[in-house]
Amino acid sequence: MRMSRLLVRTLREAPADAEVVSHQLLVRGGYIRRLASGVYSFLPLGLRVLHRIEAIIRDELDSVGCQEVLLPALHPLELWEQSGRAAMFGSEALPALQVEGRGGSFVLGPTHEEVVTVTVGAEVDSYRQLPVTVYQIQVKFRDEARPRFGLLRTRELIMADAYSFDVDPVAMRESYQDVFGAYLKIFARLGLDVYPVEASSGAIGGDVNHEFMVPSVVGEDHFVSCAGCGYAANVEAAERAFATPESVADTVGEVVEIHTPGQAGIGDVVEFLAGENLTAADLLKSMAAFDDEGRPTIMLLAGDREVRLPSGWRLFEDDDFASYPSLVKGFIGPIGQQEHGLRVVADLGVARPGTWVTGANRVDHHLAGVAIGRDVEVDEWGSLAVVVSGDLCPRCGSGVELVRSVEAAHTFQLGYKYSDVMAGASFVAEDGDEANFSMGCYGMGVSRLLAVVAEENHDERGLVWPASLAPYQVHLAALGAGRALEVGVAADELYGRLVAAGVEVLYDDRDVSPGVKFADADLLGIPVRLVIGAKGLARGVVEWRSRATGDEREVGIDASLDELLGVA
């Protein structure tokens, strides 16, 4: 490609709305342009990188037997009513965009479980046709509350996602492993470190699921990582181990009620009781919730800890307090609550000697001197706090670290969640009976990966693409061709030779000063730069330079292809 013809304009300064480096460089380099908040156009250079990423994904998914399809982005609303997920639209869990058309109401597909279940279900009638795993790479739409960081979180995004259909859960887990393995290979080829972590399933549903986390400074998530044994889990799902609880029975002193007018929060109480030399860790945080079986429950944890709501649990809302008048919002405490039909579940972190300050279930009052075991009966112990750096690994007991990261992919063992509710999601099994598909789904954020790769591959002068993802392999720059005609001729010749050999070359044939060409080459980040200038040409050489390492050497203009590419 001749740069004089390429649709690209590089910017010396990044637009003010670009905050993170990857975003700034992709915009400055003319790879992408913003159309609206969270909506981006891919210009020729950006699209080429995107295509590289997609090619790797296709290659690895094809190699484990997946088949590519293209499903509609426009979904009839009825499909979503069938699955029951239409009720989630507009919620933060499923911010789908709806449109009205002649054929009725449609949804701009935020994800494709419904469509793929119906589509594959219509084609598969027999266990003999299974297993089948299909995938698609396409645009999805989400009305994100807050688009962020350029391509990292957008309202229109390109995703690759696979869906597996199997005869039963055992076979489904095999398919899951196949795609899981393919995903690991994809990340390896993208040159990204990835950590598959146990996670919670959110709006997609299903049992076992893993997030593929790529450590990055632009990450919006954190995962818990143990250097000791390799344990890795999303903070939303991570548990921790505890030192053996010490005896708590020998506590002395008695419970006293203290007046704490208007001090509903942990921080308020600590501040209010400043004279008592208390910290948040001395307060017993009490949270009212319904557990996964719908039982009203008080959760206890140390006041300096954030609660981690177990999967399936739901915190009390204001209305719920009306049904349980023994609890006073803002002043909740656990004492005697079993009598009112509530269970008390405590985080093991509160199993320590000494007393606590906790709510008195009376407006503007707290209790001090409360001892667990003596004053508070615990029905069940567990891990209810969000893990922080330094907590103990639940597997091996070493200290864990919290790692900032980007969620680059998410895989789910769905089971029958969709095949039980969508029409036609069944087949005739080996025993002659009707059975539903056991499904898995596997999503990967392709456009997001472009941002992550850019974030991980740049220096102060610009992007530094790995060869596997670069829009072109060689950046050929002719210096002063307008002044020395032989330079232009030689550069044209070399360009023609490389192109004929199948090398993807970006040829800077523009009539601009050398400094501009060098700066643009650095900004665009193509792996190999070849420079032809009058002086070198007189000696029959061109300059070869690696964008990544800065290594330079002279190569004969008639050198072999390998030498010109720097492979030799």
Place this chain on the structure above:
RNA sequence: CGGGAUGUGGCGCAGCUUGGUAGCGCACCUGCUUUGGGAGCAGGGGGCCGCCGGUUCAAAUCCGGCCAUCCCGACCA
């Protein structure tokens, strides 16, 4: 959704306090010179100053409303 900030040619910004009819750098066009790390000179094109309303003889500037964009938080497939 809560908090904060910002909207002035394609991009980055000044001007706003103290109203008087818009400016700088980059980019773009023409000519000449220049040419190994973002060249110089000369000439030129491009902006209903986010939108609507108000105050005023006069509004980019003051007042009100709205919209958009970014950051932090909440949330997140």
